[in-house]
Amino acid sequence: MQALSQVVDADNSSAVGLVYPALQPVRGPLEGILKRAAPYRMETDYYSAILDWDLGGVDFVSATSFSETRMDEVQDSSLVYGPVWPLLTPYPAGQAQFDIFLGTRKWTQEFRLTSKEDARFEWLLGTFFTGEKSQNHQRVTGYSPTGTAYPFTPGMASLPGTYDEQAVFADVTYKISPRFDVSAGVRHARNQQDFEQHSVGPLYGPRPIDLVSSADDNVTTWKLSSRWHFNEHAMLYARYATGYRPGGPNVSTSGVVPMTRADTLGNAELGFKSHFWNRRAMIDVALFHIDWDDIQVRVSENGLSYLGNAGSARSRGVEFSGMLRPVERLTLGLNAAYTDSRIEDVPASSGLVSGSRMPLTPRLSWSGTVDYDFDVNAQWRGRVGASYRVTGKRLAGAYEMDSYKALDLHAELTNMTWTVRLYARNATDERGYVSTGAVRDALNRYVAITGVPLQPRTVGMSIDYRY
Numbered sequence: 001m002q003a004l005s006q007v008v009d010a011d012n013s014s015a016v017g018l019v020y021p022a023l024q025p026v027r028g029p030l031e032g033i034l035k036r037a038a039p040y041r042m043e044t045d046y047y048s049a050i051l052d053w054d055l056g057g058v059d060f061v062s063a064t065s066f067s068e069t070r071m072d073e074v075q076d077s078s079l080v081y082g083p084v085w086p087l088l089t090p091y092p093a094g095q096a097q098f099d100i101f102l103g104t105r106k107w108t109q110e111f112r113l114t115s116k117e118d119a120r121f122e123w124l125l126g127t128f129f130t131g132e133k134s135q136n137h138q139r140v141t142g143y144s145p146t147g148t149a150y151p152f153t154p155g156m157a158s159l160p161g162t163y164d165e166q167a168v169f170a171d172v173t174y175k176i177s178p179r180f181d182v183s184a185g186v187r188h189a190r191n192q193q194d195f196e197q198h199s200v201g202p203l204y205g206p207r208p209i210d211l212v213s214s215a216d217d218n219v220t221t222w223k224l225s226s227r228w229h230f231n232e233h234a235m236l237y238a239r240y241a242t243g244y245r246p247g248g249p250n251v252s253t254s255g256v257v258p259m260t261r262a263d264t265l266g267n268a269e270l271g272f273k274s275h276f277w278n279r280r281a282m283i284d285v286a287l288f289h290i291d292w293d294d295i296q297v298r299v300s301e302n303g304l305s306y307l308g309n310a311g312s313a314r315s316r317g318v319e320f321s322g323m324l325r326p327v328e329r330l331t332l333g334l335n336a337a338y339t340d341s342r343i344e345d346v347p348a349s350s351g352l353v354s355g356s357r358m359p360l361t362p363r364l365s366w367s368g369t370v371d372y373d374f375d376v377n378a379q380w381r382g383r384v385g386a387s388y389r390v391t392g393k394r395l396a397g398a399y400e401m402d403s404y405k406a407l408d409l410h411a412e413l414t415n416m417t418w419t420v421r422l423y424a425r426n427a428t429d430e431r432g433y434v435s436t437g438a439v440r441d442a443l444n445r446y447v448a449i450t451g452v453p454l455q456p457r458t459v460g461m462s463i464d465y466r467y
Contacts, residue, residue, distance in 0.1 A: 001049045010040040013076065015450040018436060023399060023451065029431055030456060033448065034076040035095050036147070042071045061112040071102040077140065081154060081203070084442045085142055088202045091150050095143035103135040124171040128189075132163040140203055155203030158196075163246070165191040179229040185222060192216045195249040203442070217262060219244050234274035241267050245296060250306045260307040263294040280325040289316040313358055315341035329373045336366035360435060362392035362403070376413065384411045396436040404432025404454050419464040429457040 017026035017033035026033055048065040074097060081096035112126040136159035142150040167189035175181040197211040223241035230236070247260040271286035292313045299308040317339035324332045341358035357363075371385035390405045407428050412421040436451040 002047070004044070004046040006042075006044045008040075008042045008044075011037070013038040013040075014452050016453060018433075018449045018451045020399070020449050023401070023433070023436065023449070030453060033450075035078045036074075036076040036097050036143075038074050038076045040071075040073045042069065044069050057116065059114045059116070061110075061114070063108075063110045063112075065106075065108045067104075067106045069102070069104045069106075071100075073100045073102075074098070075100065078143075079439050079447045080441050081140060081142070082441075083445075083447075085150070085154075088154065089142070089150065089152055091142070091152075092145070094145045094150070095147060096154070097141045097143065099139045099141070101135065101137040104132060105134075106130065106132045120175045122173040122175075124169075124185075126169050128165070128167040128169070130163075130165045134161050134163070136160065140201070153201050155199065155201035157199035157204060159198075161193065161195045161249075163191065163193050163248075165189055165246075180227070182224075182226045184224050186220065187222070188218070188220045190216065190218050191246050193246075193248050213249050213258075215247070215249055215259060217246060219246075219262065233276055235272070237269075237271050237273070239267075239269045239271075243267070247296070247309075248307075260296060261294050261309050263292065263296045263309065265293075266291045282323040284319075284321045286319045287317075288319065290314065311343070311345040311354075313341065313343045315339060315358060315361070317341075331369075331371045331373075333369035333371075334366070335368075336364075338364050357395045359396055360394050362394050364390075364392040366390050379415045380413055381415070382411070382413050386410070391432075399436050399438075399449070401433050401436055401451075404430060406430050406432075406454060417466055419466075421462045421464070423458075423460055423462070425458045425460075426455055427457060430454060 013032060013034060015032060015034075016028075016030065018024065019026055025031065044067065046065070046067045048063070050064075051060075051062040053060040053062075076096075077098040078095040081098075083093050085091050085093050108128070108130045110126060110128045112124060114124045115122045136157075138155070138157045138159070139153075140155040142152065142154050144150065167187055169185065169187035171183060171185035173181055173183040192214065193216070194214045195212075197209055197213075199205075200208040221242045221244060223239065225237065225239040225241075227235055227237045243265040244262050247262040249259055268289045269286055270288075271284065273282075273284045275282040292315070293311075295310045295313055296307050297310040299306055317337060319335075319337045321335045322333065326332065339361055340363065341361045343354055343356050343358060345354060367387055367389035369385065369387040371383055373381065373383050376382050387408045388405065389408070390403065392403045394401050406426040407430075409424040409427050410421060411423075412419060414420075432454040433451040434454055436449060438446050439448040439450055441447045
């Protein structure tokens with residue numbers, strides 16, 4: 001059994017204003033351009049239980065989980081809605097605040113029956129259920145240029161919904177020889193979604209909206225794989241798998257597509273894994289090719305944000321991970337990826353360009369780690385380490401973001417019950433941007449470019465207790 005409770009608080013938005021085309025800060029490197037405070041709070045509670053029962057010839061597994069998430073967020077929407085107040089009211093252009101509350105309660109249940117692993121023919125049968133109930137409350141408030149609230153409600157909406165999914169799945173593996181085996185799997189899922197919209201205010205339309213809608217979908221995904229064991233230390237494998245992400249309804253207002261279709265993936269992978277030098281060294285290399293259809297993208301138009309579908313894309317490349325223990329208690333690690341991604345077919349309304357790289361996907365990224373373990377006494381063990389990470393140039397809309405790098409340090413003490421950890425993230429206080437984007441107002445005009453900077457040097461401590 002497991003229980004987790006987490007609270008995340010933020011005093012303000014991390015976005016800063018940027019000047020085009022240099023993408024340099026309008027003000028200081030960590031200073032925003034907001035006119036209003038934008039606090040954020042997320043509370044998460046998660047509980048899970050797993051039952052593993054040996055029934056003799058088969059194993060039975062039951063996995064149950066429940067989670068509840070609550071998020072309160074305030075957005076400064078002055079750039080988006082502030083300019084339209086003269087068009088909707090007798091008041092001048094000014095500021096705007098967007099208050100959002102999101103809440104989700106989610107149950108999941110999975111049952112699995114599996115054969116014993118030492119058989120020549122292995123199988124797995126399972127079923128999966130999930131039920132989600134969500135809340136989405138939004139309110140836009142108008143203010144004067146000096147911050148005095150206007151006596152009208154530009155927009156207010158309540159968007160409750162439910163999502164239920166039932167699935168059955170099966171996997172089989174046949175060992176043709178002690179060194180070679182093949183596997184196949186299939187999963188069929190059915191999901192149902194119910195959605196309500198209760199909105200009022202000129203931002204949502206000339207009349208109040210009370211809408212109830214529903215959608216359902218049936219999706220079958222599958223996979224094939226094979227493995228060749230050269231010996232007990234090295235293996236070559238090939239795998240092809242399909243996947244999907246459910247679609248769903250959007251808010252009902254002019255210009256917004258009523259439904260977002262599910263997007264689908266096909267992923268081919270060829271890889272090699274090996275450990276050697278008495279398991280003091282390990283490498284894992286994989287070539288991959290991904291075809292992505294009906295891509296779900298976030299669309300922002302006329303002051304509204306919603307999900308839409310944007311054609312197809314493909315991504316291919318190579319991933320590498322390695323580990324080396326040159327001496328006792330010292331561990332070195334390296335992870336790297338090269339990705340060649342291309343958007344192949346998208347509508348003009350998506351904001352993406354056919355033939356360009358996928359947004360926020362670097363061609364090259366890598367990280368290196370070093371850790372050293374030591375004994376403090378008979379009860380306590382210690383560890384010190386560092387990691388160095390590099391992310392290459394990425395596209396964000398029409399803008400190319402520079403690469404960035406960061407050094408992270410950590411030290412910890414642990415026993416059977418307690419773990420005390422000190423850390424310094426981005427210890428050298430490097431500058432860079434994790435993402436950038438253009439801001440359009442409610443009249444669909446570009447009004448600003450914003451970026452989320454790499455987290456500056458952050459020093460902290462965490463304490464874990466296990467029981």
